[in-house]
Amino acid sequence: MFKPYSNDDDVLNIQGDALTVSNGTTRIVLNGTLELTQDQRGLKAALALKDAVDAIVTSLQAQSNLPAKVKDEPDAKPGVVQNPFN
Amino acid sequence: MAPKTRMLCYSDFAVLHSGITHGPLWSAEHLTRDHIEAAKDMVRTNKFFEDARLPDGEGATLADYKRSGFDRGHMSPAGNRWNQEAMAQSFSLANIVPQNRENNQRLWARIETSVRKIAVQYDDTYVVTGPIFNGQQLQTIGPTRVFVPTQLFKVVYVPSRQMAFAVVVDNVSTNRYDIKTIHELEAASGIRFPGIPESLKDQRPGGLKGV
Numbered sequence: 001m002f003k004p005y006s007n008d009d010d011v012l013n014i015q016g017d018a019l020t021v022s023n024g025t026t027r028i029v030l031n032g033t034l035e036l037t038q039d040q041r042g043l044k045a046a047l048a049l050k051d052a053v054d055a056i057v058t059s060l061q062a063q064s065n066l067p068a069k070v071k072d073e074p075d076a077k078p079g080v081v082q083n084p085f086n
Numbered sequence: 087m088a089p090k091t092r093m094l095c096y097s098d099f100a101v102l103h104s105g106i107t108h109g110p111l112w113s114a115e116h117l118t119r120d121h122i123e124a125a126k127d128m129v130r131t132n133k134f135f136e137d138a139r140l141p142d143g144e145g146a147t148l149a150d151y152k153r154s155g156f157d158r159g160h161m162s163p164a165g166n167r168w169n170q171e172a173m174a175q176s177f178s179l180a181n182i183v184p185q186n187r188e189n190n191q192r193l194w195a196r197i198e199t200s201v202r203k204i205a206v207q208y209d210d211t212y213v214v215t216g217p218i219f220n221g222q223q224l225q226t227i228g229p230t231r232v233f234v235p236t237q238l239f240k241v242v243y244v245p246s247r248q249m250a251f252a253v254v255v256d257n258v259s260t261n262r263y264d265i266k267t268i269h270e271l272e273a274a275s276g277i278r279f280p281g282i283p284e285s286l287k288d289q290r291p292g293g294l295k296g297v
Contacts, residue, residue: 002131009134009148013173016125017165017195031191041127048129075155078234079226084106085087085219085276 002052004028004059014048015041021052026070028056087111087276094139096175099162103137103180105144107233112216112277113161113181117205121168128165130173134158137180143230146179150228159185159238161215163198183217184227184234188259194238197253197263200294201242208249214241218254218275239271243282250286253294265290 002012002023010023019032034049036042060066090105099115136145151158161181167173175181185194205211217235225234235257243250252271255263268287272278279287 007133008152010131011134011164011177012129012131013164014129016128016167017160017163017198018126020164032195044127044129073153076153076227078155079231080223081226081231081233083219083222083224086222 002055004052004056012048012052014045019045019049021049026073090144092140092144094137094178094180096172096178096181097169098167098172099176099181101161101178101180103140103145105141107217107219108144108146108150108230109179109183109232110161110181110216112214114212114214115162115166117166117202117211117213119206119209122166122202122205124168125166125173128167128170128173130170132164132174132177134177134179134182137178140180146182146230146232147228148179150230150232151179151182151184152228154184154227155187156184156227156234157187157190158182159190159194161217162213163215165198166202166213183238184232185238186257186259189255189257193255193261193263197240197255197294201240203295204242204244208244208247210245212241212243212245212281214277214279215239216275216277217257220274237274239266239275241268241271241279241282243279243286248283248286249291250282250289251291263294265292265294 008024012021019034022029036046092103094101094103101110101113104111164176167176218237220236238255240253250268252266253263254266267290
């Protein structure tokens with residue numbers, strides 16, 4: 001079950017990894033290209049996408065103090081090590 | 087590269103994990119036409135996880151990747167997994183390296199799709215994917231200091247076609263990929279591929295269709 005904004009570690013995969021919906025506590029990211037063919041496979045994928053987007057909309061609408069725009073969080077600076085394989 | 091390595095078997099792929107890089111050195115899979123067709127129908131909510139078989143400190147943690155600026159890049163891709171258990175297991179951080187975001191989402195996704203096409207066309211296909219660590223110094227992420235690869239490789243071997251080659255990309259935002267021979271890849275990665283006949287290790291096919 002994909003619970004929007006509940007964690008940073010869930011990924012909903014639709015048609016393998018044709019389309020991924022990556023959960024996050026401040027942002028959800030959709031990636032990929034989904035072919036919605038006029039068949040059972042297309043319907044299954046469309047329903048999965050619809051369920052995910054519906055859950056996202058419901059979650060956002062349920063928040064009474066939804067900000068206009070969340071702040072971008074800066075990435076941590078990477079560390080540096082000597083390459084032990086060199 | 088051999089110290090602190092452990093072999094981890096999953097239901098349809100296998101990983102050699104390094105307690106030094108805190109990630110995979112390679113991830114190997116056997117693709118078939120039927121399995122790729124099954125994988126295309128998969129709908130599943132997955133969760134990245136730390137493999138409990140690894141001793142403390144050897145594996146990467148979820149915290150290492152948080153706000154690291156890097157994607158959690160699958161080596162054996164989720165999109166090749168043909169059953170629920172296998173797809174769930176592909177989210178083990180032992181199958182993941184820190185990968186440039188645009189690279190993962192664009193170029194690498196297209197390379198993975200091209201390899202699937204090869205498996206659908208020729209059936210039995212063996213694929214090994216992994217990181218390359220080049221240069222005097224390396225970047226790391228998180229408290230565990232997970233090594234950031236400088237390049238990524240994919241080795242593709244199709245026995246029925248007597249075809250073997252490697253794809254190498256820099257771990258940066260790029261659309262460029264290089265086709266290497268298996269011997270060239272062995273020299274660059276420090277990894278040997280004894281399952282591929284020596285007679286095929288110097289051939290260089292033109293490229294990948296559709297990338």
